[in-house]
Amino acid sequence: MQSAENNKPFIKLFKTPRQFYLYSVNRNTVVNISEETYRFLDGDSDVPFSDDTENELDQLRMDGYLSAKRMQTIRHPFLDNLEESLKTRMSQIVLQVTQSCNLVCEYCPFANQEGVEYRKHSQKKMSLETAKKAIDFYAAHAGEADTLTVSFYGGEPLLAFDLIKDVVAYTNARYFGKNIFYNLTTNGTLLTDEMICFFIQNEFSIMFSIDGPAKIHDQHRKHVDGTGSFEAAKSNLFRLYDRYASQGIKGKLSINMVLDPKNDPDEILMLFDDSFFNDKIIVQGSIVEEVVKDKEMEVSPRYSEKMQYLNFLANADRFKIIDGLHICKLLKKSYLTSDQKYDTLKYGINGLPDVGAPGGPCLPGQRRLFVNVDGDFFPCEKVSEIANAMKIGDIDNGFDLHKIEGVLDVANLTPEKCRNCWAVLHCVLCAKNCCHDGELSGKQRLRNCREQQSNTAQTIQDFILQQECKTIYKR
Amino acid sequence: MNYLLYPYSDDLADVVRYIPDYHADMQVSKLASPYAWKYNIKNNENVSFDFPLDDVEGVIFAEVSKKYQKNTLLYKDIVAKIQYTLNSKKDVICVKQLQEQDAADLKKLAQENGCAFDYYESKRNNYDMESMFQTQECIMIGVGGTLEEVTTLPVIVNLAARLKEAGYRVTTVADDMNVSLLGFERFPSYFFDETQDYMQIVHKFNKFYKNLQLLHQPEIILTQIPNGFMKYSNSCLENFGVKAFMLSQAVNLDYFVLCASLEPTSIEEFEQLSEMFKYRFGFEINAIGFSDQRIDDTASKERDMVIYNQVSCDTVAKYINALNTCKKRIFCFNMFDLSSFGPLAENVLGELSGG
Numbered sequence: 068m069q070s071a072e073n074n075k076p077f078i079k080l081f082k083t084p085r086q087f088y089l090y091s092v093n094r095n096t097v098v099n100i101s102e103e104t105y106r107f108l109d110g111d112s113d114v115p116f117s118d119d120t121e122n123e124l125d126q127l128r129m130d131g132y133l134s135a136k137r138m139q140t141i142r143h144p145f146l147d148n149l150e151e152s153l154k155t156r157m158s159q160i161v162l163q164v165t166q167s168c169n170l171v172c173e174y175c176p177f178a179n180q181e182g183v184e185y186r187k188h189s190q191k192k193m194s195l196e197t198a199k200k201a202i203d204f205y206a207a208h209a210g211e212a213d214t215l216t217v218s219f220y221g222g223e224p225l226l227a228f229d230l231i232k233d234v235v236a237y238t239n240a241r242y243f244g245k246n247i248f249y250n251l252t253t254n255g256t257l258l259t260d261e262m263i264c265f266f267i268q269n270e271f272s273i274m275f276s277i278d279g280p281a282k283i284h285d286q287h288r289k290h291v292d293g294t295g296s297f298e299a300a301k302s303n304l305f306r307l308y309d310r311y312a313s314q315g316i317k318g319k320l321s322i323n324m325v326l327d328p329k330n331d332p333d334e335i336l337m338l339f340d341d342s343f344f345n346d347k348i349i350v351q352g353s354i355v356e357e358v359v360k361d362k363e364m365e366v367s368p369r370y371s372e373k374m375q376y377l378n379f380l381a382n383a384d385r386f387k388i389i390d391g392l393h394i395c396k397l398l399k400k401s402y403l404t405s406d407q408k409y410d411t412l413k414y415g416i417n418g419l420p421d422v423g424a425p426g427g428p429c430l431p432g433q434r435r436l437f438v439n440v441d442g443d444f445f446p447c448e449k450v451s452e453i454a455n456a457m458k459i460g461d462i463d464n465g466f467d468l469h470k471i472e473g474v475l476d477v478a479n480l481t482p483e484k485c486r487n488c489w490a491v492l493h494c495v496l497c498a499k500n501c502c503h504d505g506e507l508s509g510k511q512r513l514r515n516c517r518e519q520q521s522n523t524a525q526t527i528q529d530f531i532l533q534q535e536c537k538t539i540y541k542r
Numbered sequence: 543m544n545y546l547l548y549p550y551s552d553d554l555a556d557v558v559r560y561i562p563d564y565h566a567d568m569q570v571s572k573l574a575s576p577y578a579w580k581y582n583i584k585n586n587e588n589v590s591f592d593f594p595l596d597d598v599e600g601v602i603f604a605e606v607s608k609k610y611q612k613n614t615l616l617y618k619d620i621v622a623k624i625q626y627t628l629n630s631k632k633d634v635i636c637v638k639q640l641q642e643q644d645a646a647d648l649k650k651l652a653q654e655n656g657c658a659f660d661y662y663e664s665k666r667n668n669y670d671m672e673s674m675f676q677t678q679e680c681i682m683i684g685v686g687g688t689l690e691e692v693t694t695l696p697v698i699v700n701l702a703a704r705l706k707e708a709g710y711r712v713t714t715v716a717d718d719m720n721v722s723l724l725g726f727e728r729f730p731s732y733f734f735d736e737t738q739d740y741m742q743i744v745h746k747f748n749k750f751y752k753n754l755q756l757l758h759q760p761e762i763i764l765t766q767i768p769n770g771f772m773k774y775s776n777s778c779l780e781n782f783g784v785k786a787f788m789l790s791q792a793v794n795l796d797y798f799v800l801c802a803s804l805e806p807t808s809i810e811e812f813e814q815l816s817e818m819f820k821y822r823f824g825f826e827i828n829a830i831g832f833s834d835q836r837i838d839d840t841a842s843k844e845r846d847m848v849i850y851n852q853v854s855c856d857t858v859a860k861y862i863n864a865l866n867t868c869k870k871r872i873f874c875f876n877m878f879d880l881s882s883f884g885p886l887a888e889n890v891l892g893e894l895s896g897g
Contacts, residue, residue, distance in 0.1 A: 152851050155581070158841065210581025211852055213609040243615035244549065244576025406776060407843055429840060 076133035077419075079489040079524070080109055083531060085539060089127075090527050093134035095492050096415035097531060098127065136419050138491070141482040143424040143475050153433055153466055155211035161218040161448050162201060162234065163439045164227035165192045170254055170296055173287040191440040192227050198234045200462045201438045206242050215242055218250035220437070220448050225257040235269055248272065252323070254288065255300040255307075263310050272319040275304050277344075279324065279335040287327065308347065321349035324397065328354060328366040332373040336395050345396060352397045382529060386536040408493070409530050416492075424478045425485055425494035431459055431474040432466055446474055446498065454505040457498065473507060474498040480509035484516065490523035543599040544571040545635070548591050548623060549616075551579055554604055556699035557720050563703065564724045572598060576616065591623055600633030600658070605719030609691070624648055633658040637719045662722045678751060680760050681894055684795040684825065686767030688802045689848055690780040696877045697799055697831050697886075698766050699724065704887035705762055713760035715751075717768040727754060729768065733785070740788060747792035765789070771800070771819070774837070774848050783822070790823040797890050799829045801877060804836045804853050804861055809868040816872065828893055829886060830865075831877035834858050 077092040087105035090097050104123045106114040114120075127133050145152060167190045202217065209215060217238060219231050231251075238247060251266070255275045266273060277300055278284045285295025304322070311317045322344070326335060339345040381398040383389045385405075429435070431446035438444060439452055442462030450457045459474060460466040477498045478485045485491055496519055501512040547558060550573035558570050574591040595601065603624055610616055621644050627634050628651045636659065640648070645661055652659030685694045685701070695718060702714045702724075714726040722728060730750055732738055754763060767789055769781035798819070816827040835850035842849045858876050865874040873889045875882035 148851070148854065148857075151854065155852055156850075158845070158849065206578060207581055210579075211850075213607075215578075239615060242576075242578035243613070243619055244578035244610075246610060246613050247615070410775065426840065429844070430838075434841060434844075 074135050076108065077135055077137060077489065078108065078133065079527075080105060081524075081527060081531060083528075083535060086531075086535065088531055089132065090489070091132040091134070092489050092491065093136050093418045094130075094132050094415045096412055097527060097534075098132055100127070131418060134418060137486045138419050138421065138423045139486075140422045141424055141478050141485050142422050143478065144422075145430050146472060146476060149430075149472065149475070150468060152430055153468075153471070154208060157205055157208040157433050157436060158212060158214075159216040159218060159435045160201060160205040161220050161435055161437045162193060162198055163220050163222070163437065163448070164198070164224050164230050164234075165222040166190070166440055167192070167226055168221060168223040168254075169226065169257060169290070170223065170288055171291055172254075172289065189440075193230060193438075193440045193442075195230060195233050197438075197440075197442045197462060198230060199237055201442065202234065202238050202242075204462060204465070205436070206245070209245070212245070214246040214248060216248045216250065218252070218435075220252055223254055223257065224251055225253050225262065228262055232265060235265075239269075250274070252276065254296060255303045256290075256296050258303040258307060263307055266307075267310060267314050267316070270316055270319060272321070273307065275300060275320070275322045277301070277304070277322045277324060277338070278327070279330070280337045280341075283327070283330055283335050283338075286330075287325075304348075305343065308343075317347070318349070321351065324350060324352040326352050326354050328370040331367065331369050332377065336397070339396055350396055351400060382532060386533050388536055388540065405526070405529065408526050409533060411492075412527065412530050419491075424476070425488070425491045425496065429497065431471045431498070438462065450499045451502055451505070454502050456502060456505060456507045477501050477507060477512065480507055480512050484513060488516070488520070490520045493523040493526065494519045495522075543567055543633075544569055544597065545600050545602045546570075546572040546574060546591075546595065546598045547602045547604055548574045549579065549604060549606060549620070550575045551607070553607060553693055553695055554720055556696050557604075557723055560699060560703055560724055563706075570602065576619065595627060595630050595632050598632065600635060601627045602635045602723065603638045604723075605638045621648070625651060628652050628655050628657055628659065631655050631657055633660070635660045635662070635723075637662045637722055639663050639719060662719060678755065678763075678793055680755055681762045681796045682751075682793055683762060683764045683797045683799070683890060684767050684789070685764070685799045685801065686786055687770055688772050688800060689770040689774055689782075691848060691850070692770065692801050692803055692833060692835075693877075694766055694799075694801045694831075695721070697801060697883075698726075698764060700880065700883040701799070701886060701890070702726075702764050704883050705764070705890070708887060708891065710762050711758070711760045712762045712764055713754050713758045714764045715754070716766040718766070733768075733788075744788050744791045747788065751793050765793075774842065777846050778842070778848055780848065786823055790825065795823075795825040797828045797893055798825045799831055799886070800827045801831045801833065803850060804832050804834065804858055809865050809870045809872065809874075812865075812872055813870060827872055829873040829875065829889060831875055831882070831886075832858060832862060834876075834878055 079090045079092075081088040081090060081097070082105065087100050087102050088097050089100055089105070089108060100108075101120065101123055103114050103117060103120040104127075107116065107120060107124070124133070205217075206215060215238065217234070221227075224231065235249060249269055249271045250273070251271050252274045253276070276288070277297070278288060281295060281297040284297040284300070288296045290296055304320075308317060308320055311320055324335070324338070344350065377395055377398055380392055381394050381401070384392045384394045385402055429446070432444065435447040436444055437446065437448045437450070443458050444460040444462070444466065445452060445457050446459060456470065456473065458467075459470045477496070480501060485494075488494070496512060496515050498507060500515045501507050501509075503511040545568060547554070547570045550558075558573070561568055561570055572589065574589050577590070601623075603620055606613070606616060620638055621640070624634055624636065625648070628648065634648075634652065634657070636648070640661070640663070645663070649659050649661065683701070685697045687694050695716070698714060698716050699721065702712050705712045714721070714724075715729060716726050717729050719728070730746070732743060732746055735743075751763060754760070768785045771783050771786050773779045773782040812827065812830060820826045834853055834855065836853050838849045838851045862874045862876055873886065875886055
């Protein structure tokens with residue numbers, strides 16, 4: 068039996084200074100409505116109910132925008148073909164070649180900080196035997212894929228350079244029929260000429276971790292003696308870039324910035340005053356809070372305020388409201404992702420399915436299998452390595468399908484909430500966000516709901532702004 | 543003559559099946575493929591190349607699919623195996639496109655060893671004729687994919703065979719080196735030359751088809767349409783529709799088969815697509831061949847490339863059955879089911895004879 072709540076139109080209302088809108092979950096699109104209709108739908112009993120309003124409501128009902136339909140069952144669609152999908156189409160493997168590191172970064176999950184129980188810090192290295200088994204397992208589960216993507220992760224993977232060389236030699240010799248891609252994430256401080264030659268020869272894609280200019284970077288990324296690592300990382304990056312550029316493969320280099328919201332964004336973004344970082348290299352960013360989720364992060368008011376302002380400028384540039392703005396490279400990168408989201412809102416759907424699940428979880432094990440030094444499997448390198456729920460198998464016993472089902476069907480921790488959530492189609496929560504004390508927890512999942520709804524609302528508002536820029540703000 | 547074929551993958555199954563129909567003296571008795579492919583070969587009968595070539599008179603080196611054409615490790619492996627074959631005094635049929643220097647070196651090596659090196663790339667016919675639009679007199683059937691990676695080869699090879707069996711003279715054109723083994727025509731190289739003016743290409747392309755008619759006197763020309771018809775997203779364009787549009791300006795298609803992955807699309811939506819094709823390309827969709835793959839949207843968006851997941855044969859059968867019970871005019875079939883091609887050929891002939 069449906070509750071009264073469930074008989075209400077499944078919609079979310081939005082308004083801008085000049086216009087009124089409804090977002091229909093069943094059509095996954097936004098419609099411009101009159102103020103009277105908006106007020107009526109918002110439960111305002113004083114709204115004068117004219118023929119025009121009634122006609123508009125009738126039309127909205129007829130077109131399915133006011134449908135009250137919810138998914139009847141929350142169940143991830145990939146569950147139906149899970150075993151088959153895992154057999155043939157694994158797309159990437161991430162090998163944790165070592166757990167040791169030459170730096171002691173303050174926010175590092177290996178650093179055993181208070182409140183951060185993410186990974187075990189040790190001097191362990193992966194054995195060649197384990198690495199070979201992992202590669203064989205991957206190839207055996209990627210028969211339908213035309214590429215093999217092998218990523219090396221740490222600790223600091225360059226501490227295990229000899230192992231990396233052996234793994235590459237093994238993979239090239241045995242699996243040359245596939246297109247093989249190699250990735251490496253490094254702090255960059257240990258790079259040698261021998262390594263550079265090897266990386267060029269095998270066309271490695273390399274991601275350097277650089278958090279900002281020296282002042283910001285060195286706050287966290289320190290050597291054991293407490294000195295900062297920025298200068299070493301930067302000079303190695305420049306050296307590598309020159310060599311890659313001479314081979315025409317400079318596009319394979321990038322940097323990842325871990326942004327600390329305690330800092331002033333202006334200071335972080337001063338990195339781009341250097342034309343190398345601004346013009347030459349691909350940059351992506353993640354917020355330190357996302358890296359160490361369990362720990363409450365300190366966010367400076369200046370950070371939030373400034374980032375909102377930068378987002379506003381980015382929209383002004385993207386929607387061509389103001390010409391000639393200088394937009395931070397980090398924000399420009401998000402344009403494409405936003406465009407994809409706008410496309411889904413533009414084209415819409417014809418009603419929610421009876422069975423489905425919020426977006427979010429990838430197919431664990433298939434997308435980016437993380438294999439730690441001991442040969443244990445995890446859905447990716449971002450999850451807690453000591454969480455029982457996240458260990459989805461190991462190199463000797465293969466995938467643990469039961470665990471994978473749990474990680475994939477994570478929305479079933481909170482089925483009622485998900486069924487009735489207006490942001491259900493835009494939610495990106497995965498098991499990583501639902502893990503508490505090593506197990507999957509509905510309570511933990513719900514802690515992140517507000518953020519998901521807020522992000523979805525922001526996407527819809529930006530989409531509306533884009534539409535208004537094309538219509539009422541058209542120059 | 544018995545040949546070994548290398549590197550073999552399942553998309554060559556139809557070509558291998560029909561080689562004896564086109565070459566009475568040629569038989570593929572062994573298949574070999576790189577170790578890395580062993581998991582995606584359905585019958586899993588592939589063998590390693592590393593054995594003495596005593597049981598065969600020669601080796602056919604097939605072209606690899608587009609997705610592997612930039613794989614330098616694989617290219618080096620193939621060149622090394624051609625050298626090994628020639629040094630073993632065995633003939634080589636090389637459909638694989640080689641770098642000019644490698645081709646010249648291998649030709650020389652073949653001469654030194656006194657064996658044949660039949661290099662198909664050198665046989666490409668560009669049919670460059672004077673500029674004047676030519677009318678087409680035979681029936682033209684086109685086969686194209688929704689997106690670039692959707693295979694069309696099973697439809698091309700099997701439909702050609704069924705139409706031949708039905709007694710028609712069929713000339714087939716395909717953008718695939720390997721079908722040269724079946725005597726199929728390949729697209730002229732200028733069709734893919736991005737430095738040429740589009741209008742000139744369309745003109746030349748029109749002549750190309752006219753010349754095929756003059757040369758082979760076919761009753762039917764069956765042509766593959768290169769690249770996809772649609773884009774996946776604004777960042778994954780899949781070369782959408784450009785070649786299709788050029789081809790549609792050069793010739794008129796009488797029947798069109800669309801090859802598609804198995805997405806949850808209703809027959810009504812396909813009919814709308816057909817309507818759109820009519821206005822954009824000048825032909826409608828007569829039949830749709832479905833593969834056993836489905837786009838993984840989440841993965842595709844994350845990786846900015848189209849990623850497919852396998853679906854079960856049962857799912858494909860149910861889906862096609864549901865579409866065909868709608869009694870609409872688009873004929874739907876499973877392109878990996880050999881028994882589909884008899885009914886497809888009947889549908890083609892029925893439609894073209896006004897039945």
